[in-house]
Amino acid sequence: MNGRRAGEELQQGGGKRDGAAGCRLGGAWTGGRLSAAVGAGPPPAIMRPAWAVGLVFSGCCSNVVFLELLAREFPGCGNIVTFAQFLFIAVEGFIFEANFGRKQPAIPIRYYLIMVAMFFTVSVVNNYALNLNIAMPLHMIFRSGSLIASMVLGIIILKKRYSVSKYTSIALVSVGIFICTLMSAKQVASKSSLSEEDGLHVFMWWLLGIAALTFALLMSARMGIFQETIYKQFGKHSKEALFYNHALPLPGFLLLAPDIYAHAVLFSQSEPFQVPGIGLTLPIMWFYLVMNVITQYVCIRGVFILTTECTSLTVTLVVTLRKFVSLIVSILYFKNPFTAWHWLGTLFVFVGTLMYTEVWNGLGPLLARQRKEAKKE
Numbered sequence: 421m422n423g424r425r426a427g428e429e430l431q432q433g434g435g436k437r438d439g440a441a442g443c444r445l446g447g448a449w450t451g452g453r454l455s456a457a458v459g460a461g462p463p464p465a466i467m468r469p470a471w472a473v474g475l476v477f478s479g480c481c482s483n484v485v486f487l488e489l490l491a492r493e494f495p496g497c498g499n500i501v502t503f504a505q506f507l508f509i510a511v512e513g514f515i516f517e518a519n520f521g522r523k524q525p526a527i528p529i530r531y532y533l534i535m536v537a538m539f540f541t542v543s544v545v546n547n548y549a550l551n552l553n554i555a556m557p558l559h560m561i562f563r564s565g566s567l568i569a570s571m572v573l574g575i576i577i578l579k580k581r582y583s584v585s586k587y588t589s590i591a592l593v594s595v596g597i598f599i600c601t602l603m604s605a606k607q608v609a610s611k612s613s614l615s616e617e618d619g620l621h622v623f624m625w626w627l628l629g630i631a632a633l634t635f636a637l638l639m640s641a642r643m644g645i646f647q648e649t650i651y652k653q654f655g656k657h658s659k660e661a662l663f664y665n666h667a668l669p670l671p672g673f674l675l676l677a678p679d680i681y682a683h684a685v686l687f688s689q690s691e692p693f694q695v696p697g698i699g700l701t702l703p704i705m706w707f708y709l710v711m712n713v714i715t716q717y718v719c720i721r722g723v724f725i726l727t728t729e730c731t732s733l734t735v736t737l738v739v740t741l742r743k744f745v746s747l748i749v750s751i752l753y754f755k756n757p758f759t760a761w762h763w764l765g766t767l768f769v770f771v772g773t774l775m776y777t778e779v780w781n782g783l784g785p786l787l788a789r790q791r792k793e794a795k796k797e
Contacts, residue, residue, distance in 0.1 A: 437573070469729045475722030476742055483715035484556070484746040488754055489708045491550050493690070498547025499676045500683040501712060506543075506666045506673070508713045509720070525664065527654045532664040537652070538643040540669035544676070545636040552629030556750045557758060560743060561600045561769055562633045567593055567776050569641035577645055589775035596768025601630065603761045740773050751778060757782025 490497050514520065525532070550559060571590050574580040647661070673680065686705070693704035726735050747766065751758045 431514075437692055468725070471794045472722050472725040472729055473738055476726060476738055477745060479715045479718030479720075479722050479748055480742050481746050482751060483712060483719055484560075485753065486708050486712040486715060488556050488750060490705065490712060491556065492754070493705060494683060494686060496548075496551040496679070497683045497687075498550055498685070499544065499673070500680045501709065502543050502547050503673045503676070503680055504709055504713050505716050506670060508538040508717060509662065510667035510670060512717070513659070513667060514689055517659050517663045518667075525660055526657045527650060527660065528667075529664075531650050531654075532661075532668055535643060535646060535661070536665055536668040538639055538646065539665045540672050542636045542640045542643065543669075545632050545639075549632040549636070552632060553626040554629040554633065555755070555756055557747055557756050557762070559633070560747050560750065561766060562597060562630075563637065565593060565597045565637055565769075566640060567773060568597075571635040573638070573641045573645055577642075585778075586776060590770030592768045592775065594772075596765040596772060597763030599768065600762050603759055603765070603788075606749060660728075662720070740770060744770055 487501065490501060517523070527656050546559075546563070550556070554562075568590055571580075571582065571586070575582075651657075686707070688703050690703040691704040693707050695702045695707060723735065723739065726738060730738075734779065744766075750756055
């Protein structure tokens with residue numbers, strides 16, 4: 421799950437281009453490996469942006485569904501999910517990016533080791549938060565606060581200064597997250613009102629989950645700043661960074677081996693499930709895990725293809741809308757409790773995010789050009 425988020429950040433970092441929102445229709449397309457993974461050849465040039473958007477939405481949204489199916493049955497399964505995602509991307513990267521270890525990295529390994537320490541910590545902490553009474557919708561909304569953490573650390577570490585509109589957008593995101601968090605706190609308290617002692621115990625674990633998400637946000641923002649300084653020095657190598665950020669942490673999972681093994685046993689004891697179209701029968705939790713890993717990979721590759729075809733503004737808009745659709749899916753499909761206050765907080769978060777990325781400024785010229793072209797025709 422966090423591999424997906426990291427993939428979005430790494431791919432955007434490696435493929436940003438300035439300019440108004442829009443996609444190019446020609447040029448080299450680097451999604452050949454993905455087409456093999458999803459069983460389809462590269463689409464015509466004019467269809468590539470739509471193809472990439474389709475992969476992002478289908479891959480990322482279905483990934484959320486399979487993650488929630490896993491977490492609902494075993495809330496503490498975050499470590500085995502993270503390990504499976506890291507292993508899959510590391511093997512794929514070792515074959516196609518590192519060329520079986522024959523290709524030397526453009527960025528020295530010592531820098532990747534620092535980045536990996538932060539990335540591994542963020543991934544494990546984010547996944548473990550699901551075991552601390554954090555509902556999936558709140559998990560997604562809270563992690564949308566990465567803009568806040570990035571701005572705060574950018575001001576402190578990089579001495580950056582921002583425009584009034586940026587500060588306004590961050591204020592909207594902050595208020596939105598505060599509203600959602602407060603309403604979720606009330607739900608946790610009401611659910612656990614069996615006894616005062618039990619209610620306090622559940623609420624304290626929820627507070628620990630919020631603290632874990634906050635720590636992960638700040639650490640992720642710090643990792644982003646570190647990436648920014650490294651890319652300035654050595655250039656942007658998003659595919660390479662994606663590989664090393666997933667391959668180098670693999671030995672760290674030895675520390676989590678007992679938990680991973682315990683959940684593997686639990687997964688194997690789940691009810692059997694016959695995979696449609698294949699006839700293969702396997703425990704349903706293993707099917708959910710395999711599908712989670714595959715859809716996460718489709719999501720990450722979709723974002724990468726999008727960065728090769730569209731401007732960074734378009735990529736940000738698509739990723740933001742994808743998060744919103746994932747949230748809607750989680751609420752409607754799994755019937756997660758979501759009040760009017762939650763919707764208000766969500767609106768603040770996404771409006772603030774779109775304000776921060778200045779989507780409106782980019783969409784204006786794009787729409788104007790389209791109107792001119794329509795008149796000419």
